[in-house]
Amino acid sequence: MHEGEAPTPSSSFLKRRAPDIASDERHRDHTGVDYNISADNHLLVFTDKSLRHSEFELDYQRISFLGEKVIEVSLCRLLFFEEEQMRNENMIRKRQTLLTESDIHAWASNMLGKLRYHPDAAATLTDIEVRRRLFNAYAGALYLDHGLSAVEQWLCLLVTPESGEPPFKRMRGS
Template identity: 25%
Template sequence: MSNRTPSKKFSRAKRRPFTKEELSTRFSAFQKGLDIQFQNEKLLYQAFTHSSYVNEHRKRPSDDNERLEFLGDAVLELTISQYLYKKYQNMSEGELTKLRAAIVCEPSLVIFAHHLDFGELVLLGKGEENTGGRTRPALLADVFEAFIGALYLDQGLEVVERFLTKYVYPKINEGAFSHVMDFKSQLQEFIQRENHGTLDYRIVQETGPAHNREFTSEVYLRDDRLGVGHGRSKKEAEQQAAREALKHLNSK
């Protein structure tokens, strides 16, 4: 999963506060870009309001995004859990837990937030702004969770699912979190449970110079090729071959 480099406009340089008109324009464009229109835009604004902004503007402590963050964390856990449960029917409880943790951890949420330019909308106090708060990983991860909480309160679980289907689930399908998944073990369990026979992994190709090798692996069940995988190591290639085999078997 690639991480986008934050824009230079979010550097530690001082930045004047947005006017009300500028904020309205920015949040309107943000919603249009996501194809989402909040019924209660106060929830949207609150999702992007950091406690430092609340403190400097003498607002109520509950006006920051921390309560929404709490709710969004739970909504993410539920929706991601349900998606993984349905998608990976042969994955054990322990493996599902490990994969979910990789998806909802701070580094992953920061990548999602960067991809959608969440940092551009965060309302910060001057001190937090001037010390680089706009690109601080923990802050961005919290904002992403708060946005999910606000979206859930405003429009319900179905719209949250639609948002995740567009911006988060594709990352899972692309294998962005495959480093925490043991596809070979899953495939072995599937084959043993169905009494299909013995798996055979074969490295069929090696390309590239010694310092930048790429391997191609095929996995067979008897004489039937179930999957093909590529990787920078034999182990990675075999894992990807097993992943393709699982997709093939689950589609039957």
């Protein structure tokens, strides 16, 4: 790609069904879950709007929105199976502590190494909303490429790294 030329992912990326995503090698955790995303999704997620064609901004917004909802469902599911008698109010409170702005800021910082952006846009990369959209977009791409189970495993490793696997895997064998 030449300086200033925006990448163009294929428009079919939405029709297809990390912890350390800074590595170009295939990454699988101890459970065998693959946290890499397809080339088209990688291009979409890790290309800042400063280099992206305007017609692909809608795709980025859509995949980020999808990721936000998938993260919400995954965290709720994780909490639902963590303690079978946990009350709704406690689930809501605990969910808010699992995914704080500082956590997202830190996790998205690890993703910034792969982000392509115009040098003039470097100052915007510290904005929490930019990082949140990047984090959400990655989750959306992971969901599209590998399904809900991969997102749940990935989030579980982020929010409860000591556990090794989500509680619903331990409890129900699903």
